[in-house]
Amino acid sequence: MSMEVTAQNFEANAAKALRDPNLRKAMGIISGPMASRRVETARELPEFEALRDEGVKIKNHVLQHIDLYLEKFEQQLTARGGKLHWCRTPREARETVLALCRSRDAKIVTKGKSMVTEEIGLNDFLLEHGITPVETDLGEYIIQLAHEPPSHIIGPALHKTREQIADLFEEHHPDYELNGKKAGTRSTEPQVLVTEARSVLRDTYFRADVGITGANFLIAETGATVIVTNEGNGDLTQSLPKMHIAVSSIEKVIPTLEDLSTILRVLARSATGQEMSCYTTLSCGPKRAEDIDGPEEFHVVLVDNGRSEMLGTALQPLLRCIRCGACMNNCPVYHSVGGHAYGWVYPGPIGAALDPHMIGLETARHLPNASTFCGKCEEVCPMRIPLPDIMRHWRELAHEQQITPPLQRWGIEAWAFAAKHPWLYRLGARVAIAALKLLGKDKGRIASLPLASGWTDGRDFPAPQSADTFMSQYKKRSH
Amino acid sequence: MSSSRDRIFATLRAGLKHTVDDPARPAAVAERIASHPRNLLPQRAQLPHAEQVALFTAKVEALTVTVDSVAGVADVPGRIADYLARHNLPSRLRVAPDPLLQSLPWSERPMLQIDYGGGRSQDLVSVTPAFAAIAETGTLMLQSSSTTPTTLHFVPDHHIVVLKESQVTGTLEEAFQRLRDKLAKSDKDWVENWPRTVNFVTGPSRTADIEGVPVLGAHGPRRLHIVLIADGA
Structure with a gap:
């Protein structure tokens, strides 16, 4: 019972997202300011590209020795008085957290932002067992009020407009009154809304029995977990209650404080x-x-x-991911359909590469196709993960396993056969050009085309200007 | 049935394939931990100390942090009182029970109510020391200890940090090394004395979760103020 999966409906999700005017506005923020801030701060650090290489080197080194670094981390954490709980499955992780909360008779737990707790569906599980989880990161708090999953890994509520957030706050904070804002009055100013969330959550930090955070890194050298945040909610969450639980995943281990220093230099620049x-x-x-x-x-x-199953496979480079979100901030497909269309915890290019492994290729089969292969994700990824290659790997696998629809598979096979037989290909091209030219008549464009309504519903298809194929035109010109 | 731990390690070791039994692996890991080599250090903060202090000040000011430079520790209570007056704040301070802060001549400012301890919901202004400061990014490094409670860094609206210029270093790596050196002074290995919490603070609390608009004072301090004590004082 992890987070509800709708990845199998990607096409319908995307179509709906494209008609949502609020989402259009929100995506403009991600493709505009968020993407350009990365470029500006990267430009101010001449060593930025070299530091990316250093980061990749560190992560590759860890992956060659990951068992040993995890053992070292466990040994140091235990020596400092912490306790490590190994969980293979989401279910095991949920039950471990629940048992820990129960050992403290917890009623309220505060939560710092954690994608792994989304992955394991922790909040719903705790609620079902009588424990109230309160998200304290502003974005997570907003989507918790809205009963929605995050749409972006670092800005979970970026799909929401200020008007929608003001509506949610009006509904959920009926008695709120502070700093000149009277109960029942409405403001859509971000500053006012932030102040409102701050005051509403303040008391909860002190009342919470347990604080749950994620961890961006695990340092083998000292046995420390690391969180990287902006709001300060994670620190209040982990320093005030009697119990701190950090929920993280095995690939987050790094060797030393020096390695942390290097990766931090590329993380925030790439993220925000x-x-x-x-x-x-x-x-x-x-x-x-x-x-x-x-x-x-x-x-x-x-x-x-x-x-652990990704190690030693084509997916291994995904274990370098530091969850900065740069790939989605720079993806034309994400900019068009937003995060929810992907239908699971990790959206954007990283989701398209990772989700098929985590929720199954059958369910996530559309996601590796949700790419124009423009290569921007790989270009901006601080860990230089070959995301398009991994999406291509999934496409090939979907074809081999006959997960791709039959018509599409036969079409590709027919094309492949023709491509291997030049005379057949040329004949086909000649017939197609003649037919398209006929359809375009004198207008030079085609308003509707059988089997291509996905294109022609939105715009005309250009008709060929000459009845000749490229090869025959080329031959004429070279004479 | 084997434990989850065993099964995770078995899968990882299977994924390492033929390299798994390479005797060089444990040695490589032990060596990296023991020598913790530095990776590439940016040029930006490779400067004489005075210029590092100037870079630190410029970096924090760009983050809306205010810096008040003083000639010596004796000036600190007066400058803090000025800060409270400037921001129209009550003259109550929640102060870390740190030897330096406890030794300040607070009594010269009898209006100030000084209270030592951790952060409580009613505390509006905290005063803490820092362990070090990093010029490269304008970052403060603070640690938890018996005299420096972490909650003071996050609960109050205003966080005032008393910092000496000599505490300013160039990079995170240098700051970490200073902490290792300090912790190694006792009879135990530095790592055994590692504190529960090390905070790196770069500017006041902020969020851009509503339409990407940057807003200060999300959940942590709305304002960060540094009283910077000149070297040789």
């Missing part, structure tokens, strides 16, 4: 175009005996969920 995110926090074990504050217990729930 900042040089450093506001808060980078290393957490190592529970509070020490002499400390004034901090949690009494520190648990790391380490989720596999199929990641």
Whole structure:
């Protein structure tokens, strides 16, 4: 019972998204300012490209020794008084977190932003068992009120307009009154809305029995987990309650503090175009005996969920991903359909490459096709993950396993046969050109074409200007 | 039935294929941890110390952090009182019970109410030391300890950091090394003394979760103020 999957409906989801005017506005923010901030801060650091190479080197080194680094991490975490819980499946992870919460008689748990907890469907599970999870990252809080999944891995509510957020706050904070904003009055100013969420959540941080965060990195050298945030909610979540649970996944382990320093230089720049995110926090074990504050217990729930199976396969480079979101910020398909159309936790190019492995190729078969192969995702990926190659790998596999619809498969096979027999290909091209020229008549364009309504419904198809094939025109000109 | 841990490791080791039993692997991992080599360091902060301080100040100011440079520790209470007056704040401070901060001549400012301890919901202004500062990005490095509670860095609306110029370093790597050196001074290995929390703070709390519009003061401090004590003071 992980997050509800709608990836199998990608085509319908996308068609719906394309007609949504609010989404058009939201996507303009991602394709505009968010993408350009990355370019600007990268330009201000002459070593940026070289640092990407260093990051790739670190991650590749880790993947060659991942078992040993995980053992080292476990050993150090345990020596500092933390406890590591290994979980192969989402179900095991949910049950581990629930048991930990119950050991504290928890009623309310605060949550910092964590994509792995989305992956394992933690919130619904806790609710079903009488525990109230409260998302404290502003974007996560907004979509929790709206009962929606995140649409972007670092800006989960970027698909929402300020008007929609004001509506949600009016509905859920009927008694809110502060700083001149009277109960029942409405503002759509981001500053006012942020202040409202801040005051509403303040008390919850202090009341929570358990704080759950994710972890961007696990440092083998010290046994520390690392969160990288901007709002400060993750730090309040993990420093005020008696128990801190960090839910993370096995590929997040890195060797040393020096390696962390290098990867941080590319992470924030790629994600939000900042040089450093506001808060980078290393957490190592529970509070020490002499400390004034901090949690009494520190648990790391380490989720596999199929990641270990990717090692040594064509998917291995995906284990380098640091979840910055640059691939979606720069993807023309994501800009058109938004994150929800992808129908699972990870949208955009990273989702198109990763989701087929995690939820099955049959279910996610459309996602690797949701690409123009423009290559922008690979170009901006700080970890230089060959995302188009991996999508191509899935397309080939879908074809081989006959997951692709028969008509499409036969079409490709017919084309492949013709391409291998030049005389047949030329004959086909000649017939097609003549037919298209006839259809275009004198107008030079075709308003509707059988089997190509996907194109002609939206725009005309250009008719060929000459009845000759490229090869015959080429031959004439070379004389 | 084998444990999840065993099964995860078995799958990982299968994925490593023929390299899994390479005796060089454990040695490579042990060596990397022991020597923790630095990767490429950007040129930006490879500067004489005075220029690192100037770079740090420029970087934090670009993030809306205010910096008040003082000649010596004796000036700190007065400057903090000025800050409170400037922002129309009550004269109550929640202060980290740190030796440097406790030694400040607070009594010269009898209007200030000084209260030592961790962050509580009613605290509006905190005063804390920092462990180091990083010029490259305008970042403060703070650690938890018996005298520096982490909650003071996040709960109050205003966070005032008392920093000495000598604490400014160039890079994250140098700051980490300073912490290792400090922790190694006792009888144990540095890693055994590693604190529960190390915070890197780069500017005040912010969010862009509503339509990508940057807004300060999401959940952590709305304002970050640094009182910077000159070297040799």
